[in-house]
Amino acid sequence: MKILFVISEVEDIIKTGGLADVGKALPIALSKLGHDVRIVMPYYKQVAKDLDLTNTIQSQIMHINGAHYTYKVKELGFHGIKIYLIDHPYFSEAQSLYADESLASNAQRFSLLSLCALSVSYYLDFAPNILHCNDWHTALTPYFMHSDYLIRHQLINKHDFFAQTKSVITIHNAAFQGAEKLDRVPLLNDHDKHHIYSDNNHVNMLRTGLMFSNKICPVSPSYAHEITSYLGSHGVSDVINQAPHKVIGILNGCDYSQWDPASDKHLPANFEIGNMKGKQECKKVLQKTAGLPPLKSTPLIGMVCRVAKQKGFDFIMPIIEDLLLHKVQFVIMGTGDAAIVAKLHDISRRHPDKFHFLEAFKPNLSHLIEAGSDFFLMPSEFEPCGLNQMYSLAYGTLPIVRHVGGLADTVIDISQSNATGFSFTEPSALNLLSTIRNALLSYHDSPSKIKKMIKQGMQTRFTWETAAKHYEHVYKSK
Template identity: 45%
Template sequence: MNIVFAISEVEELVKTGGLADVGKALPLALHALGESVSIVMPYYKVLADQFDLACVTEKQTLFTEGQVYQFDIRYMQWHDIPVYFVDSPEHFMRDGLYSNAYDAYDDNGERFSFFSGAVLQTLQAIDKKPDIIHCHDWHTAMLPFLLAHDKSGFYANTKTVFTIHNAAFQGVHRLDEIPFLRHHPNILAQVHGGYINMLQSGIEFASKVTTVSPNYARELLTDLGSHGLHERLVSRTNDLSGILNGCDYTQWNPQTDKYLPEHYSAENLHPKSTCKRVLQEKSNLPQQPSVPLIGMVCRLTEQKGFGYILPILDELVKHNLQMVIVGTGDPKVCMDLGEFAQQHPTQFAFINGFSSEHAHLVEAGADFFLMPSQFEPCGLNQMYSLAYGTVPIVRSVGGLKDTVVDHSHTDGTGFVFDDPTPCALLSCIRRALLAFYEDPAAFRAMQIRGMNTRFTWESAAQSYQALYKSAV
């Protein structure tokens, strides 16, 4: 099949979050299975600063009523995959991808509606007729709508797959602020109260809709877990599926990780204690090998469960434990964590920032990894934690439920709680501490079970292959 990825970020090229990980890993895995894969993405300033790429066609022109858009198509070969860039300085030559520091760009609706149209124009300009255009998140959610109303005939045999990576981000914008769409003859049916919800349009017009874990797909069909999309998704139940993201074990492997002071494996866990000592040292915590260390690396947002964590910190530090939290985000959460770290310097460390080195060291040096998310479409850190023998403590939501088996089961790999409350999280952490202190042999066996668990992109790619075939 001829598969085109329309996506806003690809790891190695440009990245703000987990979407980029998928943007790299899934095309590579499909290519390895023999599929013909191409990528179309914006030509951001950060890319222009890194790469001086040649244009592969004459300047392209898109017309909408009352407006003319011109852009160039640039090209590079990346891991044997052709990548085409939509170069429109007016839209993408900015310091951030979606925001200026903490505030989203006011014209994001216009920027990415234009990008969706430019993808279709690009494929015609290079004469590439795809069997599948795989769209990702709200940034490309208008593409299935535009393709469904395309009258050129070029896409007569093209189907669209739309993947929801996080349904909380829906691309809701006033139509009158989107010149690219507001005069489209079929757009008014997508408008409610003057606003257009791009994610909803993607769900309505895509041939197939996917999300990034089977359990998150089930949650999206419920009123509670759907982020307000329940009715729209229920109407597409037969075309909705959840395919679990894979983990890049070339980057996340304790036997080869370049950031670790010592390497270790399921057969030899002893060097993990060196990683713990170095993590304690770098976090200015006492170097106590026998004290359980709970780590956390994430964006500091409500979604990640800080509404459950902050109320129980005083109770937690009554136990003989240490905690290290690394991340950036909500200024109020940062302030609360910083103040608590000052009050409890021998038990609690907060690193306000992010570096790959610290992220890898937390995964290797901690005994437990904390992910008490409100919702979590897939999650990757719990997969990394399992690979590193760092036992996850998670809430039973989304992909966390698909990947972590509670300690109470014979094949347990972590500690899982259900209720979205601080008390439920505190109880779960206490269960974990009890297992650490009271049965070291069983705890070690659980670590090894986690390290032998694999969630591969090859498996995910095979599921997408089957989905593409069912679509065409």
């Protein structure tokens, strides 16, 4: 199959979050299955600085709604895949990926990316069997392709060029929908207003993409179920429920080439199921790095995440003082909400022997926290998929999670015979505290059970090959 994969970021080129992990791993996995995958993404200012690519397509001009948009295209070979990077001032002159709207609104910027992706596909005579877009950034691509937009604005001459192309949109996080005032999106005019999803003169890019896509793939089966409810979907459940046959949840994979404790170069010592000595060394180094006493028998809880409400801090903050009454150590690394960050710094100052907070994100330290911790905390309010719990399982670190989204699909509670972690369902601080206490009690009183859970977790695999095969099935389905 020919697959046009449109996304806003790709790991190893530019990354702000987990979306980039998918942008790299899924196309590579699809390519290994024999598909011709082409990625389209922006040529950001930082990318231009890092790569300094030459043009593969010289200046192209699109005349739309009385304005003209001139762009160039760079090409990059990437693990056997061609990446086309759209060079336009909206991207190459913006100071950041998403925060700089001085040149145009994000809705306008990424609408242009979607149009350029289709234009490049047409220019190169690459008629895809599948158009695969991701989240709100590229959600208007199916609208532009399936509607009369391209013909109406004379962007293509062959009316049937995309006639056989099926569109798929992956929902990585429905909380972000690309809502914007229509007058800040010049690429959309009054005609479009009657076809896209608009409310009170605001376009909603994600909702529009869901309406026009042939298939909708949330990033885990549980999240696919959750977005059928109004609260779980952040308000897009009506679109989801209008065509439930279009919705197929597919769990993201984990890149075990980067996350393998037996070969991880970020670690002071490596380890595997048959020889776990290196994990104790990792714990010792983590304790030293965090300024904590090197207590071998004291359980250490790790956490690496955005400091945000979504990640469960409304549950964490009320119980930290109670939690620290126990024999435990706690290391958190992340950046985000200033008010929560200030409280975490305060707790760290008042409990230096038990609690350490690092306001940063350092990849090498995230690996060390995964490897050196006994437990990894992820009590998310919602978690479409999540990756850290997969890393934790691979590193023999038992996850403590809320039974929601991808966490529910990957972590099996201690109450089951094939347990790999600890989970709770009701979103409350007391339920979280009870679950952590259960984990600490099990650590001290049931070491053989903990060892069994660790082994079962380390033997669990969530691969991108499996995810790619599920997407392949979606691509082929009617």
